[in-house]
Amino acid sequence: MTLPDRSTPDLPKRLPANYQLVYDVVRAQAPGLHAPAGDIFTRAKALKPSLGYSTIYRALDRLCQMGLVLELHLPGMNAALYEQARPGHAHFVCRACGRIEDVDCDVPSDAIHSFVRGRDGVVEEIILTVHGRCTSCRLAAPEPAALPAADSPS
Amino acid sequence: MTLPDRSTPDLPKRLPANYQLVYDVVRAQAPGLHAPAGDIFTRAKALKPSLGYSTIYRALDRLCQMGLVLELHLPGMNAALYEQARPGHAHFVCRACGRIEDVDCDVPSDAIHSFVRGRDGVVEEIILTVHGRCTSCRLAAPEPAALPAADSPS
DNA sequence: CGGGATATTGAAAATGATTATCACTTCCGA
DNA sequence: TCGGAAGTGATAATCATTTTCAATATCCCG
Structure with a gap:
């Protein structure tokens, strides 16, 4: 069985402006609130209308890899929820x-x-x-x- | 905000034969192994070819509600994994x-x-x-x- | 053993979140 | 400034999961 090649993530050093914006949007949520990607998209697009949906996912991905954002899968919920990471x-x-x-x-x-x-x-x-x-x-x-x-x- | 009406689950008393079969299939997994619904479907269908895909999901749903099976969502994995509940x-x-x-x-x-x-x-x-x-x-x-x-x- | 409400079933279609693709732009280091 | 790597948005594709629906099966209560 060959697993997908996920080795050597080697993240770029700087956070692209759009990713930062997504991070800001996520952090703007009251603690204890969790939002699906769609909500985050809506709110981010309000700030920067040119944003594409894919960027949201890419940003959330990266932010999760960096440990800044937590992806949360809850049962009976078809969409993933995101919140600021807070151990x-x-x-x-x-x-x-x-x-x-x-x-x-x-x-x-x-x-x-x-x-x-x-x-x-x-x-x-x-x-x-x-x-x-x-x-x-x-x-x-x-x-x-x-x-x-x-x-x-x- | 109106939440989906999930109150009063009130599960039927007996486990339908198909659900039992799905449960058997899940339990047949070696402990520590987790399978997506598709795999479970394949294995169950091998035992009872008339089985439909939807039945698998319905069965897994029920089994989870009953606490017999655990649904597991892992990051980077688009599909849910199932295993026998084992606290x-x-x-x-x-x-x-x-x-x-x-x-x-x-x-x-x-x-x-x-x-x-x-x-x-x-x-x-x-x-x-x-x-x-x-x-x-x-x-x-x-x-x-x-x-x-x-x-x-x- | 009826008889009717209720639950389950499988096939197929619908849904909907997430990903991939692609052509283009932007950024950064040398 | 050059060149390549990374980021971008629109769109299409994917694919797990749900829903629908008509047909059965099952159960409960006499």
């Missing part, structure tokens, strides 16, 4: 209403770092996502009983 | 080669549970993903220097 918090996603809530929670970064480092790897980002049900949804609909894992091996 | 391990994704490695790492479930419970929510699933570079990729290409977060507020 030390997790995301709580309510399975019922889909609302996303920031959780100021200490990710066990030490444990992970040492584990990965023990294998000669480097940790660049830790993403912690919690699925569950928020208060209001829990009140609205009680938990359906979980099925006991039905076994039926071939 | 207490994280995924390490190498940004360079894209390889996925299982990390038997203790997720801080207690801390998260108490935090979320403190807000009257319920935790159903915790997904911990670590991005970084694995040994071989680190040797192949040294870390590009990180840009200092370039500021330029409007």
Whole structure:
């Protein structure tokens, strides 16, 4: 199996003006807010109407590689969400209403770092996502009983 | 803003045979392996040729809701990956080669549970993903220097 | 065993986010 | 200033996932 050639990223030294603009737009989001690429495009285009859609993706890509922006894939959400990278918090996603809530929670970064480092790897980002049900949804609909894992091996 | 009506999931009590079959296929994967829906479809169809693609998605959906299967979105991967739900391990994704490695790492479930419970929510699933570079990729290409977060507020 | 509501099914089409392509411009180092 | 590498926007292409729909299957409650 040949994997895609992603070795030697070797990012250019300077951030192109458009990428900086996209970064600004992302940072302008209130902390705890997350936006799909389309929203970012809209807002960026408002600032510089000549912007093309592709540039947004290219910029977000780069910003993620640089660790400035975090790409967030949430279940039931067809589009990726982006936010300014900000370590030390997790995301709580309510399975019922889909609302996303920031959780100021200490990710066990030490444990992970040492584990990965023990294998000669480097940790660049830790993403912690919690699925569950928020208060209001829990009140609205009680938990359906979980099925006991039905076994039926071939 | 109106959110999609996802309240009251109220899952049917019994697991349809096709869903069970999909579950079996997912469980047949070696632990630590993750498969996109397409693969699962192929393998399931081999067992029951009449299966339609949509059924796979429906089944995976349901199985995820039931907590039997875990849906995994990894960066740079356009398709979701699925694996048997198995709490207490994280995924390490190498940004360079894209390889996925299982990390038997203790997720801080207690801390998260108490935090979320403190807000009257319920935790159903915790997904911990670590991005970084694995040994071989680190040797192949040294870390590009990180840009200092370039500021330029409007 | 009916009988009707409900859930599941597969095929095919629709959707929609993301990527690739391409011709052109811009930037930077030498 | 030259040359190549990187960035650009428009457009088309890709491709995973959803939706639709008509046809079955399944379940519940007598």
